[in-house]
Amino acid sequence: MSHPTESADTRTDITTVTQHILEQQRAHKGSTGDLSLLLTAIASACKWVSNVVRKAELLKVVGVAGTTNVQAEQQQKLDVLSNEIMINLLRGSGRTCLLVSEEDEDALFVSGDERGSYCVCFDPLDGSSNIDCGVAVGTIFGIYAVKDIANPTLKDVLRPGSEMIAAGYCMYGSSTVLVYTTQGCPVNGYTLDPNLGEFLLTHRNIQIGHKNIYSINEGNCATFDKAITTYLHDIRYPPKEGAPAGWKPYTARYVGSMVADMHRTLLYGGIFLYPGAKLRILYECFPMAFLVEHAGGAATDGRTRMLDIVPSQIHARSRIYLGTKAEVERIEQLYAELM
Numbered sequence: 001m002s003h004p005t006e007s008a009d010t011r012t013d014i015t016t017v018t019q020h021i022l023e024q025q026r027a028h029k030g031s032t033g034d035l036s037l038l039l040t041a042i043a044s045a046c047k048w049v050s051n052v053v054r055k056a057e058l059l060k061v062v063g064v065a066g067t068t069n070v071q072a073e074q075q076q077k078l079d080v081l082s083n084e085i086m087i088n089l090l091r092g093s094g095r096t097c098l099l100v101s102e103e104d105e106d107a108l109f110v111s112g113d114e115r116g117s118y119c120v121c122f123d124p125l126d127g128s129s130n131i132d133c134g135v136a137v138g139t140i141f142g143i144y145a146v147k148d149i150a151n152p153t154l155k156d157v158l159r160p161g162s163e164m165i166a167a168g169y170c171m172y173g174s175s176t177v178l179v180y181t182t183q184g185c186p187v188n189g190y191t192l193d194p195n196l197g198e199f200l201l202t203h204r205n206i207q208i209g210h211k212n213i214y215s216i217n218e219g220n221c222a223t224f225d226k227a228i229t230t231y232l233h234d235i236r237y238p239p240k241e242g243a244p245a246g247w248k249p250y251t252a253r254y255v256g257s258m259v260a261d262m263h264r265t266l267l268y269g270g271i272f273l274y275p276g277a278k279l280r281i282l283y284e285c286f287p288m289a290f291l292v293e294h295a296g297g298a299a300t301d302g303r304t305r306m307l308d309i310v311p312s313q314i315h316a317r318s319r320i321y322l323g324t325k326a327e328v329e330r331i332e333q334l335y336a337e338l339m
């Protein structure tokens with residue numbers, strides 16, 4: 001244990017993300033170490049993206065790139081740069097065979113010596129419309145194991161999210177925080193020490209918090225369905241028959257950057273809602289649902305557990321509600337009763 005007066009720079013009892021990945025690998029008998037290498041490559045990519053995000057204004061990479069992505073959204077220069085960084089490091093890890101990026105219409109099949117046994121779906125820089133005003137953005141990723149390494153196909157990722165073997169995000173906010181979990185293991189968080197250039201274990205075994213916070217883009221309220229309108233009414237106004245002692249309306253918080261909104265939801269609790277089917281299943285909904293479930297929460301599209309959905313194509317979208325179990329169950333109940 002460190003002494004309270006000891007500065008972070010003189011501590012020696014720190015755990016780096018690499019140490020922790022290796023520790024977890026040793027605990028898994030028969031593990032090949034391939035996933036460890038892949039996760040280490042992702043951590044390196046996130047450090048690199050963090051570096052360019054932090055220096056964006058200085059490197060003159062703010063603003064639009066003048067191109068659009070597959071969803072006809074304007075690409076920011078940093079979207080393009082972050083995508084290149086991710087692809088570079090994922091391919092270079094020698095552990096991937098199939099890459100699906102929000103920024104690329106087609107999946108990328110890795111060939112030759114660089115081919116490995118994992119498929120990675122990612123959004124290299126989510127929330128990038130927030131970049132120019134310095135609001136938190138993030139990288140999101142989900143990992144599947146390929147069925148036949150000699151013949152990877154899109155079917156390897158067009159599978160339920162529950163079949164992912166790992167997922168996570170890195171938030172580039174007031175600090176850079178990498179949060180990930182592997183199938184059946186705790187969710188851990190690592191904060192980038194900018195001086196050491198290392199992610200250090202800072203959030204061990206994250207369990208979703210218990211605060212009553214809701215997070216939704218209220219500007220879209222004209223399009224909300226009856227279940228969501230009812231839910232929002234119930235959390236804002238006391239019940240007609242009289243509020244129980246201590247009843248308080250929920251607090252509203254919305255950054256508009258999924259990684260930041262989900263990071264807060266994981267740490268503090270509450271619910272994140274996106275009722276319009278905007279968010280992409282493979283690299284936004286699934287990784288966040290995987291994390292929230294591993295942290296003791298739940299995720300749904302209102303009718304179906306999010307991780308049971310099978311995407312019809314790599315850029316398929318879904319509505320999504322995720323957060324503490326009680327809130328998600330309430331939404332599922334309203335969908336069953338009212339829709």
Ligand code: AHM
Pocket residue numbers: 073102123125126127128129217256257258259261278
């Ligand atoms: P992006 O992938 O183009 O950045 O869009 C995804 C983002 C999420 O980070 C965020 O939750 C959502 O879009 C916000 O959408 P809106 O601006 O409609 O509220």
Ligand code: MG
Pocket residue numbers: 102123125126127284
């Ligand atoms: Mg995105």
